[in-house]
Amino acid sequence: MPEPYIRTATPADEEALAHLDRATWSTLHAVTPRPEPPYPPFFDERHPAQDFLVAELAGRLVGYVRLARMIPLPAHAHVLTIQGFVVAEEARGLGLGRALIRAAVAEARARGARRLTLRVLGHNTPARKLYETEGFAVEGVLPGEFFLDGAYVDDVCMGRLL
Template sequence: MTVRRAVEEDDAPLLAIERSAWDASSGFPSYLDTLQDTFFSRSGPEAHLVAEYEGAVVGYLRLQDKYQFPEGAGVLAINGLAVARDARRLGVASALLDAASAEGRLRGARKITLHVHSTNAAARRLYERHGYVLEGTHPDEFLIEGNYIAALDMAKTL
């Protein structure tokens, strides 16, 4: 397993992961309708760490400044983490989270935040194993497939 910064050539494999990785417990079903023909239409390669396993791109993590003003400097946000279905349970997400912490330290960040659906128990356990703690709960934040889902804010101090 290797983790590196994304490059333009990763566009097609990352788009394929994006189209297959999310379901109602982890993402927004309507999001798939907004996908374009390029993964990097939302944010460029510079915002992404990519995991490779046996020469194939198997996952990504989008790491960005959370705030665009000086008072929020030092806080990064994970705005997406996805692993190809056939590469799950291989440690891809853990490798990406470790790389995000290392990248955050290189950037001089003091904290990394993320949002996760309350229904995504596996992701919550993963984040907790990597030192993320619950900072806030937003009850009934989303209506997904007829059910109200809470949004959870988690963060890790570097």
């Protein structure tokens, strides 16, 4: 099995990432409605290519993680947030998700962050377990924050020091 290659996204990745995002959409991790045509651009002013780390396997994009600044204040400049994390169905179970999270931690450190945070749906057990094994801890729970597929789902806030 070839090793995954993780790098910063470029504008040329837009179509592949948009397709990956639509192909992996699920209420296990998404709170927005299922994407329908016409599709908006994947990259935009709030989601520039340089905020994404992408994973390639055998020359094909099979995952991404997005790092963002959630609060644009100098007092919060030391915190980055994972806001978007996807691994293609056919690439799951190969350690790609773990490699992306570790790359996000390294990138956050390189950008001068001291904390990395994320939000995950309470019913997304595989993602929660991955985050916990990578040093993230639950820092808060918003009970029943979302109504998905006929059920109320918790929004779990996690974070870790860098």
